[in-house]
Amino acid sequence: MKEESLVDIFKKRTRHLLRPRASDIINRLFPDYEPLETPSKSLVAGKCTFSGKKMYVIGQQKPKPEDFKSSQDLKILNYGMLTADDHSYILSLLKEAKKDDPEETAVFTIIDTFGADISMYSAERFQAFFIAHLIKEFLLLPIRSLSLILGEGGSGGALAIQVTDVRGQMEDALYATAPPESMASIIFRDPRRIEEALYISKPTAKELKRLGVIDYIVPSPENVADCDKMANNIYQFLTAAVKEVFKIKIPKLIKRREERAMKFGVYKKTGIIYDLKRYIEKPIKKAFKKPPLDIKIINYSSLTEVSDSYGEVSLKMVKKEFIKCGDGKENDSGKKGCGRLINLKELVDNYNVCPYCGYSYPLDASGWIDCLVDPGTFHEMDRNLSVDDLLDEDSITEYYRDFLARQEGRTDFKESLVTGTGRINNFQVVLAISSFYYCGGSMGVVFGERFRRAVEYAIEEALPLVSVCCSGGARLYEGISALMQMVKVVAAVNKLKKHGLPFISILSDPSTGGAIASYAALGDVIIAEPGALIIFTGPRVMKSRGFEVDEKRVRSEHLHEISKKIYEKIEYFHDVRGIQEISERKDMKYTITKYLEFYSRTKGPVIKVKRSKVRMLFF
Secondary structure, eight states: OOOOOHHHHIIIIITOTTSOOHHHHHHHHOTTOEEOOOSSTTEEEEEEEETTEEEEEEEEOOOOGGGOSSHHHHHHHGGGOOOHHHHHHHHHHHHHHTTSOGGGEEEEEEEEESSSOOSHHHHHTTHHHHHHHHHHHHHHOSSEEEEEEEEEEEHHHHHTTTOOSEEEEETTOEEESSOHHHHHHHHHSOTTOHHHHHHHHOOBHHHHHHTTSOSEEEOOOSSTTOHHHHHHHHHHHHHHHHHHHTTSOHHHHHHHHHHHHHHTTOOOOOSHHHHHHHHHHHHHHHHHOOOOTTOOOOOTTOOSSSOTTTTOOOTTTOOOSEEETTOOSSOOSSOOOOOOEEEHHHHHHTTTBOTTTOOBOOOOHHHHHHHHSOTTOOEEESTTOOHHHHSOGGGSOHHHHHHHHTTTTSSSSSSSEEEEEEEETTEEEEEEEEOTTTGGGOBOHHHHHHHHHHHHHHHHHTOOEEEEEEEOOBOGGGTHHHHTHHHHHHHHHHHHHHTTOOEEEEEEEEEEHHHHTTGGGGOSEEEEOTTOBEESSOHHHHHHTTOOOOGGGGBHHHHHHHHTTGGGGHHHHTTOOOOOEEOOHHHHHHHHHHHHHHHHHHOOOOOOOOOOHHHHHHO
8 A cells, every 4th residue: 555644544545435344345255154133234243164263253334325325324324333232232142152162263353433323322221331341241252353443443332342362454444542523523622623633643553553452454455445455455364363363272362361451551661771762762753753734722621522621610720709500610511500609618518519409510539539438548549650651752742741731730639540548437448539620530541550550459458449430531632542441441340350359330420431431331339429421422522423412311310210120121231230329429438338348248258469569669
C-alpha cells in the first residue's frame, strides 16, 4: 500500500463504501462455512473448519451501498453497531464453543464497527454490562482465539470481541477509543475536525503494534475494493496465527492474556540508556513532528462522554454562600432540582444532596471517603503516580499537558482514581474511588494502573475491594491506551475473584463510558445511588449522533426495576445481574456494611499472599 496521509486513509480506505465487509472475507476464506441466524444484520456468525480445526466465526458487518434501499434500512442495519441482543448472542455462542474439544476448536472474530449500539433500546438492556462481561469472557475463554481489525475498530464495541490470543489489523484499518467524528465532537464540540482527532488518537496499525494492542499488521491491497487480494492476505495471517496458538497450552494462553492486559498503559522504559536516548531524540523529534496547522483546543472541559462540569458544585469552585437546587456550572445533568436556596455548607455536609428534595450533585473522592470510611482510617496509595511515570514523552502531547495543568487545584487529589485502605464500620477494605472533579473521573493509564495495584494489595492482604464509579468516560487524549484500560481493570477483577475476595461496586452519578463497561459492571454486588446516570455513551454524544435520548430510562431507579426481572430471562442476560440495590448516600455506609458483615461470617480461612518488595515501594 502506498504512503498516504492519515485523513486520506480514513476517508478513502477505512471508510470506503466498496471496502470488503466481514461477510465477503468469510465467504472467500471458509468454503464450508455454515451461517447461523443472528439477532441483527450487523452480526454475522457461523461455523467452519480451517487448518483442520473447527472454527467459530464472529464478525461485525458494516452495511454495503446496495443495502440502503430505503430510509428504514438505516435503522435496521445500524451501521454495523452491535446491540445488547447481539452481545447476548455472542456470549451464548462462546458458551456453546466451550462444550467442544478445546484441542480441536478455535474462535475467530472480525472487527469492523464505529462502536457498540448506543440506542436507548440497548442501554435499557445493560449494553455496558454486556461489554464488560464479554471482555471478561474472552480473557478467561478456555479456547484458542484470534481476531482481526478489518476496517474500523471503535470503542467498547470493538474491544468486546478483540481481546484474543493473537490479534491482527489490516494495514489501512484504524482502531481508536472513539470514532474521529465523535472524538472531535467531545473534545472540540465540532464533529468536522476529524484531522485533529486522528492526530491525537493515533489509531494506525503501526502505532498499535508498538503499544502491544495488536500482534500482526496484515498488508492491504493497493485497490481497497480488491476483496480477493485482501482475503488472500488474511488467509496467510490466519494460517500462521492458528499454527502459533495451537503450539501453546490453553492455561498458558489464559495466563498470557492476563499478563498482557496488566501491561497496558505502562510503556515508559527506564535506565541510563533510555534516559540518554530520550535526551538526544527529544529535540530532534520535536523539530520534525508537527501537528496539523489548524489544530486548536477550544474546550478543555469536554474530554469525556459526559462533560466534567456535569452538575458541578464544590466548596473550592463555588464562591457563594447559597446555591439554587438544580443549578450546576452548565446545568447539563439532565435532572431537575426543587429550585430552593440551600446553604452551601449544609449541602456539602449532606454529601452534595439537597436536604429538601434529594437532588444530588456529583460527589468527589474526598466526599465519598467522608461518606464511607471511618474517620482517620483512610490511607491513600500511589498518590504521586502520574502519566509521566507510565507513558513515553511521545505519547503526551503539549495539548494533553496543558489540559492536565488546568486540572490542578480542582480537587485535593492528583488523578481521576483515588485508591487506598480504610475501615468501613471497622471492616478493613481496599477502596478505589473515582475523583470526578479531576478530568471528569475519566479512565486513563494512571486510573488503570492504580486500580491494578489496589487489587494486588487486596489480594496480598486478603481484603474486600469496594469501588465507587463516578466517571464521564475515557481519557481521550491518551488514545488507544485509555481504551485498553478497560481490559486491564477487567483482568484485575478476574484475578481478585480467582482469590475468592468480594468486590462491591457502587455506581454514583454519573457512571458512563469505559468505567461502567468494565470493572464497575463486574461487582459481586452492584449498588447505585438514586438518580445516577448509568449508560455507556453519554446523552450529549448520543444527541450529537442523532439518537433518541430519554434520560429517565437510563437512571438508576428505572434500571433497578429492570434488574428485578433479569432472573426471568437468565438465558439472555447470562451473568449480567444489573443493579441489586438502590441506596442514598447517607445510608451507603450501612448498605455496604451489610455485605461486608455477610462475607466476614461466611468466608473460609484467610490466606494472605506474600507481598513483593516492588509493591511495597509504591505503598
